[in-house]
Amino acid sequence: VDIQTSESAVNLSDAALLTAEAVTPPTAVLNTAATGQGDSAMAQAQRFAHWKDDFTRRAIAKGYSPQLLAITVGRATMNERALERDSSQPEFTRPVWSYIKSAASPERIERGQAELADHTAIFDELEQTYGVPRQILAAIWGLESSYGRILGNHDIINSLATFAFEGRRTKFGEAQLFASxxxxxxxxxxxxxxxxxxxxxxxxxxxxxxxxRDYAVDFDRNGNTDLWTSEADALASAANYLTRSGWRPNEPVMAEVVVPVDFDYSQSESTKKTVAAWTALGARPANGLQFSPAANQLEAKLLAPAGQRGPKLLVFKNFDVIKKYNNSTSYVMGIASLGEALGGQTSIRNPWPEDDQPLTFKDKENMQKALTAKGFDTGGVDGQVGPATRRAIRAWQSANGLPADGYVEQRLLARIMAP
Ligand code: NAG
Known part of the structure; x- marks a missing residue:
């Protein structure tokens, strides 16, 4: 089960949404021995000190200066809170509609429009240089940090050293420390x-x-790439990251469609077709208009993020590009919805099935066990609904004469769990 593409793998960097957002849950339950729980604070401090010495030795062997190590890892202290946050198991994954609602809240839309108006010259130059629309850049800015208002005040070296020291993110921590x-x-x-x-x-x-290290740019050319206080540097860096990840100018991120009642949902999520081919299967723009000849040529996947009762979307190459920024379907829909709203448009018109009761982590594990026992391989039991689990759900749905939308809420779970 691939956590990277699971709906709940909302990026940890999502500062502005952190208070409400379910952060990436661990794939494996932390091993108590390996995390140091249970040993004394003293023993843990010693092991951390030992890890620092070891890291320092390895970094110096790679050519980093002792002086650089002394002012970074050398003075690092453990960030207990980072470890706690990283291992706390969110009970529910936030439903997609609630994520989108808070992403494109009236307040965030209003502030975003004010920020766009305040920074016209920068946004003009960014569109010119990178070909990424200002509304998308503003939406990222708004979602990641409430337009620069919430940056987080943790010492990055401490957090990363803590991750690198032990737990489930040692590789991540180590790579990020070297990049620092x-x-x-x-x-x-x-x-x-x-x-x-x-x-x-x-x-x-x-x-x-x-x-x-790899994508940030000093757009205001003051000699310091400052993502904390320079709007020009921060927004240009985001634009550069998207462009280098394959952003296609003048192409959409997503478009809502309606489909016939008997639509074959087994084609959703992973099958790529041209818009014309989706149209031939009965998909129509939800706004009642028609796709343009240019749009008809584009390739898209069809998503039904909340199943056949919820909105359906055609998602384009740029949808996947934003996923590189933050690997979550909810995040990308949040960016696209906020972006549209900043431009005075409505991106999703049809209602979400808000009365659906989402599954808990335990429910998801139980569902994976039940599906596996019934011969529908979920690729393991980890409480994460990723592509492999959705494939198994679809196969079970088809075998039971149900629309194969790969979406499960409490009522369907009860049917899956029935002997
Ligand atoms: C995100 C990164 C992304 C990376 C992912 C997984 C940004 C803007 N996004 O925070 O590049 O692939 O974590 O580590 O840095």
Whole structure:
């Protein structure tokens, strides 16, 4: 079961939504011995000190200076809160409609429109340089940090050292620490600037150190790539990241459609077809208009994020590009919806099945066990509904004469669990 593409894998960097958002839950239950729970605070401190020495040795062997190590990992302390947050198991995954509602809230729309008006010159230049629409950039800015208002004030080195030390994110922590060293060594940032979310994302666009090192740009050319206080640098960095990830200018992110009642949902999620081919299967724009000849040529996948009772979307290449920024379907729909709203448009018209009762983590595990026992392979039992689990759900739905939309709420769960 692939956590990376699971709906609930909402990126840890999502600072502005962090308070309400279910953060990426762990795939495996933490091993108590390996996390140091149970051993004394003293023993843990010793192991952390030992890890710091070891990391320092390895970094110096790679050519980083002892001086650089001393001002970073050398003075790192454990961020207990990062470990707690990282291992806490969210009971419910937030339903997609509630995520979108808070992403494109009236307040965020209003502020975004004001920010767009305040920074016209920068947005003009960004569109010119990168070909990414201003509404998309503003939506990222708005969702990641409430337009620069919530940046997080954790010491990034402490969080990353804590992850690298032990737990389920040691590889991530280590890679991000090395990227942080690169950032300081190259002079792109100063060590005291390295603050952000508990999970290691920084600045107005919540870049993790590897993204920062590889994609951030000093757009205002003041010699410092400053994602914390320079709107130009932060927004250009986001635009550069999208462009380098394959953004296609003048193509949409998504378009809502309506489909016939007997639509074959087994084609949703993974099958790519041209808009013309989807039209031939009965899909029509939800706004009552027709797709343009240019749109008809584009390739799209069809998503029904809340099943056949909820809105259906054609999603384009740019949808996947935004997923590279934050690997969550909800996040991308949030960005697209906020972006449309900033431009005065409505992106999703049809109602969500808000009366549906979502599954808990335990429910998802039980569902995976039941499906597996019935011969529908979910690729393991981890409480994450990813592509493999949805494939199994679809197969079970087809075998039971139900629309194969891959979507399960409490009522359908009861049927899956029935002997
Ligand atoms: C996100 C990163 C993304 C990375 C993902 C998984 C940004 C803007 N996004 O925070 O590049 O693939 O984490 O580590 O940095």
């Amino acid at each position: 060293l690169d950032l300081i060594q190259s002079g792109a940032v100063r060590v005291e600037q390295l603050t952000g979310s508990w999970a290691g994302a920084m600045g107005m666009t919540q870049f993790i150190p590897t993204t920062f």
